[in-house]
Amino acid sequence: MSKLFRAVIMGPPGSGKGTISERIAHSFGLKHLSSGDFVRENIAAKTEAGVQAKTYIKKGLLVPDLVMTRLLLPRLEEMTKYSWLLDGxxxxxxxxxxxxxxxxxxxxxxxxxxxxxxxxxxxxxxIHPPSGRVYNMCFNPPRVQGIDDITGEPLIQQEDDRPEALVARLRHYKDVAKPVIDFYKAKGILYTFSDTETDQIWPNISTLLSTKIPTIQSDARCASTH
Ligand SMILES: Nc1ccn([C@@H]2O[C@H](COP(=O)(O)OP(=O)(O)OP(=O)(O)O)[C@@H](O)[C@H]2O)c(=O)n1
Ligand SMILES: Nc1nc2c(ncn2[C@@H]2O[C@H](COP(=O)(O)OP(=O)(O)O)[C@@H](O)[C@H]2O)c(=O)[nH]1
Structure with a gap:
């Protein structure tokens, strides 16, 4: 039995974190921990951190570090027995x-x-907001246009996914992500993947993880995204 495996996935909005995380979880048997899902669960459950987080998200702002860590770290403590991949x-x-x-x-x-x-x-x-399921009208369309495959409920487009909003989001992402990238680079655990297609990146990520998680059976052919 190998030691537990811990990874994070970073990238700007739309870079495919959710899509690739699902593939990794499916192929390598890791838990996919989405910080966005944790935030939404806490908002729905009206926890103290959830109530605080909601006031920022409503304004389109990032949740402050202290609120985010208070919300997330206890969840990680519940995961000490599992290998996981943290997204967001x-x-x-x-x-x-x-x-x-x-x-x-x-x-x-x-x-x-x-x-x-x-x-x-x-x-x-x-997206299907209650579950966080993500579709793309070209890449992975729902079976029925505008409808979630699992629940039959309507899908929505997020305001901040509009191209005008994206440029500002991306600028902000670059500013805050740069020190995080440098932090992981200095630790020698940073692996950067550049391409325009998830299907091109995926085999490289799969190969990397196969060397890092040798005892877990991988299935590089998997193409399911949700
Ligand atoms: N570390 C984090 C993770 C999430 N959030 C907040 O929770 C919301 C939902 O998170 P996520 O599902 O990751 O959504 P997006 O920002 O839409 O991420 P992406 O477009 O990269 O998928 C974010 O918009 C942000 O307000 C945050 O402030 N800090
Ligand atoms: N056309 C295309 N769309 C993709 C590709 N990879 C992911 N997507 C879609 O792009 C959008 C953003 O991906 P997502 O996984 O949500 O990225 P995240 O914001 O980083 O979590 C979603 O609608 C995905 O279905 C790809 O290689 N090509």
Whole structure:
């Protein structure tokens, strides 16, 4: 039995973190921990951190580091028996440092995707807010247009996925992510993947993880995204 495996995945909005995380979880049997899902669960359950987080998200702002870490770190403590991949956290250096005090990471995956590609993808992104399921009208369309495959409920497009909003989001992402990327680079665990297509990146990520998680059976042929 090998030791437990811990990874994070970083990248700008639309870079494919959610899509690739699902493939990794499916192929390598890791738990996919989405910080966005944790935030939404806490908002729905009206926890103290959830109530605080909601006031920021409503204004389109990032949740402050202290609220985010208070919400997330207890969830990680519940996962001590599992290998996991954390998606959407850390976003800032303070979050990376808090995570570093809580556990040792094996790998930080960094997705580097051209701006034009991000714009194009997010223009076609539709989501099912209650579950966080993500579709793309070209790449992985729902079976019925505008309808979630599992629940039959309507899909929506997020306001901040519009191209005009994306440029500002991306600028902000670059500013806050740079120190996090440097932090993981200095630790020698940063792996950057650059391409316009998830299907091109995926085999490289799969190969990397196969060397890092040798005892878990991988299935590089998997193409399911949800
Ligand atoms: N470390 C984090 C993770 C999430 N959030 C907040 O929770 C929301 C939902 O997170 P996520 O599902 O990751 O959504 P997006 O920002 O839409 O991420 P992406 O477009 O990269 O998928 C974010 O918008 C942000 O307000 C945050 O502030 N800090
Ligand atoms: N056209 C295309 N769309 C993709 C590709 N990879 C992911 N997507 C879609 O692009 C959008 C953003 O991907 P997502 O996984 O949500 O990225 P995240 O914001 O980083 O979590 C979603 O609608 C995905 O279905 C790809 O290689 N090509």
């Amino acid at each position: 956290f850390p976003r800032t250096l303070a979050q990376a440092e808090a995570l570093n005090s809580a556990c040792d990471l094996d790998v930080a995956i960094n997705l580097n995707i051209p701006l034009e590609t991000l714009k194009e993808r997010l223009r076609h992104r539709w």
